[in-house]
Amino acid sequence: MRRASVRLRAALGATLVVALALVAAGFLVVATLRGGLADTARLAAENAARGTAAQLAGLSDTRAGRADGLDADEPVQVVAADGRVLGASDPLRGHGPIAGFARPDPPGEDAEHQDSESDSDSDADADADSDAGPEPESARGGAAEELDADSESRTLSFPVDDDGEVTYDKEDITGTQEFDVAAVQGRTGDGTPVVVYSGASLGAQQEAVSTVTRAMLSGLPVLLLVVAGVTWLVTRRALRPVEGIRREMSAITASTDLARRVPEPDARDEVARLARTTNETLAALEMSVERRRRFVADASHELRSPIASLRTQLEVAAAHPELLDLDEAVADTVRLQTLAADLLLLARLDAGERPAEGRVALDALVREQAAQRGADRHPVRVAETPAGGEVRGSAGQLSRVLANLLDNAQRHAASEVRVSVRRDGGDLVVEVLDDGPGVPAADRERIFERFVRLDAARSRDEGGAGLGLAIARDVAERHGGTLRAPAPSGGGGRFVLRLPLAGS
Known part of the structure; x- marks a missing residue:
């Protein structure tokens, strides 16, 4: 069953559920039908007994056998208090009282008289039974019990012949049949x-x-086959798009062509949503792979330049030590070290590394970074803002974000760089402004891509490798914040870092 298809499991499950429901319903129907018919038979027997009892009210006990109800084919019997059978229908004529019922109490007599009469009644019963012949098994026995109502009913078995008629002729008895027998008390005239x-x-x-029962048992297999077949066909049709998705995914895996997409059904059901989600996953995977491919290519290109320059200088120094430009070699080594550190940080961020949990005073970090640039050509001026407040995260990574933003602003500023820290609701906002040429509207998102440098900053002597802003945005997002380059109110460049305040 573990390897069975979904269609087979669905068909078997539906068939099993329907089978259980039908069996339960069948039992309920049969029980209801049996109870209803039994009630009908009981009512018919009681009505017949009451009708005969009503007729006896106009007859004496010697004429009780002439009551109209005694000419029926069903078993009918009139029994006196002393056990004498005063009348009976043909099936019971010549036989003793029907067993299993109590006899009526003679009216107006006390218990002592009843006890004295009990022995004579027993003798009379014995004489009547001996005159009527042996009593059949179905009409014997049964302890006497008091009748506390006008009527009583029992289910008794009588011997019957081939036609289902009650008979005591040994040659005609072919079996027994159950009768619902009602006993009604009455009086003769x-x-x-x-x-x-x-x-x-x-x-x-x-x-x-x-x-x-036979009809249900014969129809049950047919109905279950229909249920299984319909479930199989419906499930097959419903899962056909899933099979198409599976085949296409298998082909994509084999070809490694992430530009392909799985077919999307027209229906707005779960399978269609699965197909759309699969295509969205493929698109994200394709973008991720393409981004990683470009990243590797750009990283290789960026590493090749300082390594080649450093190798050339070392080779020249080996041949002509007097021509070694030591400052240039050190600069290339520092550039290579910085690039390797940036690539390592990006790799950790891509791997989902979570920042260290700590409380960081963002305004203190801003003042510290500004103080380190006091002697630069374009110093950083910090606006006096009573910001206060702390954020959660890594002080080292947030310092890297601020350093990258300030380095970028100083690289493009004409004369000054301004930075401010303020509260905005539940966030701390750091705003970095410069009076340089600014960022074109079309490039305000592109500059946060890796290894992207605008034309004005293509020189590696003045600009970096194009990773600073990408690292800054990734770190900001890992800290639950954002980094954007909105349009400035005046000229120049503007970068806004927003981080959530640390809770208490």
Whole structure:
């Protein structure tokens, strides 16, 4: 089952659920049908018994056998208090009282008289039973019990012949059949207490239940096959786009062509959303791979220049020591070291390195960075702002961000660089301004890409490798902040660093 397809599992699961539901419903239907038919038979038996009892009210006990209800084919019997059978229908004629029911109490007599009569009743019963012949198994036994209502019903079995008619002829008995027998107390016209027993066959009930059961058992496999087939077809159709996505993903994996996309169904369902998400993932992966490819190419290009320059100077120095330009060699070495450090930091950021958890006073970092540039050609002027407040993160990485922003501003400034720190809601905002030519609107996002240098800063003598602003934005985003280059209110360049304040 572990290797079974989704279609097979769905078909089997749906079939199992439907089968359980149908079986439960079948049991409920059969139980309801059986109960309803049993109630109908019980009501019919009771009505017949009451009808016969009503007729006996106009007859004496000697004429009780002439009641109209005793000419029925169903078992009907009239029994006196002393156990005498006063009348019976053809199926029970000549047999003793129906067993399993109590006999009526003679009215107006006390318990002592009842006890004295019990022995004579027993003798009379024995004489009547001996005159009527042996009592069949279905009509024997049953302890006497008091009737605390006008009627009582029991389910009893009687011997029947091939036609389902009650018979006590040993040659005609082919089986037994259950009857719902109702017992109703009454009196004859001369005041004799009697019990009228009337039975209604449960054969129709049993036949109806058997028919319904057979119909459900025969229809269940067909219905389950239909459910399984429909579920299979519906699942197959629903999963067809998924198979298309799988094939295309397999082809993309084999070809390593990340420009390909999986087909997107027209429907607005889960499969369509899966296809769109897959294509978005492929697009992000393609962009990431392309970005990494350009990064490697640009890094190789940027490393090649200082390494080649340094190698040339060393080779010249080896051949002509007097021609060695030591300052240039040191500058190339420093440039190479700085570039390697930048590449290492970017690699750590790309790997998802989280900044160290600490509380950093951003205004103190700004003043520290400005103080280090006091002797530069374009000094940094810090605006007096009562900012205060701290941010969470790495003091070293945030210092790197500020240094890169100030270096970039000094590189492009005409005369001065201004920096300020202020609160803005739940953020601390650092704004760096210079009076240089500024950043063209079309390049205000492009300058944050790696190894991007605008035409005015292509000289490696004046500009860096194009990683400073990219590193600054990546570090800001890792600290939950942003770094943008919005349009300045006046001229020059403007960079805005926004970081969330540290909570208490």
